[in-house]
Amino acid sequence: MDFKYSGIILNKKDVGEADRIYTIFTLEAGKIRVLGKGVRRPNAKLAGHLEPLTCAEIFVAKGKGMGKITGSIVTDNLVGLKADLDSLSNIFYSFGILEKIISEQEEDREVFYLLLEYLQSAEKISVKTADKCKKDILMLGFLFKLLAEAGYCFEVEKCVLCGKKLKLEKNYFSAARSGILCGSCAKEEGGKIVIENESIKFIRIFLKNKIENLVKLSANRKNINNLKMVMKEFLEWIVK
Incomplete structure (x- = not known):
């Protein structure tokens, strides 16, 4: 199931070979932690939309375990x-x-x-x-x-x-x-x-x-x- 959040990205943490866990404070669910799969790969386009201190619309797919980010649209880059x-x-x-x-x-x-x-x-x-x-x-x-x-x-x-x-x-x-x-x-x-x-x-x-x-x-x-x-x-x- 996919969810859309209005969020402020607080921080990021590298995990695995090419992933990151992001902490985001959202309007809809408060503080959440979600996985950015493959965002550390050289050609990953999503990473630029998930920098800390960025306001964005975040799209998350939820199943078992931690939700995975499927998209992000920056609303204010500050x-x-x-x-x-x-x-x-x-x-x-x-x-x-x-x-x-x-x-x-x-x-x-x-x-x-x-x-x-x-x-x-x-x-x-x-x-x-x-x-x-x-x-x-x-x-x-x-x-x-x-x-x-x-x-x-x-x-x-x-x-x-x-x-x-x-x-x-x-x-x-x-x-x-x-x-x-x-x-x-x-x-x-x-x-x-x-x-x-x-x-x-x-x-x-x-x-x-x-x-x-x-x-x-x-x-x-x-x-x-x-x-x-x-x-x-x-x-x-x-x-x-």
């Missing part, structure tokens, strides 16, 4: 994005996170459109500016929104222990508590890290706005490094 090394690094890092936290064969249209919007917005930024901070803040916005869509949203309005509204003081992030601790409650807690007040503001903005609106944000390297540290702590707790 050429501007592929030419920008800073953006490429961010995109493939984001793909890696998505693969770790999203299960296979689970339709999730919200995540699909979130990912598509991120790629389109990242391409616009890569064409307009060389400012790495803007590219990093967009990536972080996508990742915080992705975690929220996957059910890993955390509290950024009030202390997760006492419930009081957060003040402009020294606050802390706790991955185990899935949120922010005020200075008083943090005294008896282990495994916490400082979260800057600007970082809290950014996360609130991320969660309340569409990706396309995040391209307007500006941040300095200190803000970005603190947000990256918070993201790293949370991801390590999620995937451990």
Whole structure:
């Protein structure tokens, strides 16, 4: 039986003498892994339509075992994005996170459109500016929104222990508590890290706005490094 998917190709892995396994995030079935038979042969035409960071219509024949790709039509090659090394690094890092936290064969249209919007917005930024901070803040916005869509949203309005509204003081992030601790409650807690007040503001903005609106944000390297540290702590707790 043949199936047609609208997909975003995340990665590829060589197997056998001339084959590849592709990981694709699709509108219809979420994350899938399918086989590209013979795509590594010198004259294989299909390989050029299956490069990572490509949006395509994918045709898959399903029988026993893994589905096999029978055709692919590129809908967006994201050429501007592929030419920008800073953006490429961010995109493939984001793909890696998505693969770790999203299960296979689970339709999730919200995540699909979130990912598509991120790629389109990242391409616009890569064409307009060389400012790495803007590219990093967009990536972080996508990742915080992705975690929220996957059910890993955390509290950024009030202390997760006492419930009081957060003040402009020294606050802390706790991955185990899935949120922010005020200075008083943090005294008896282990495994916490400082979260800057600007970082809290950014996360609130991320969660309340569409990706396309995040391209307007500006941040300095200190803000970005603190947000990256918070993201790293949370991801390590999620995937451990």
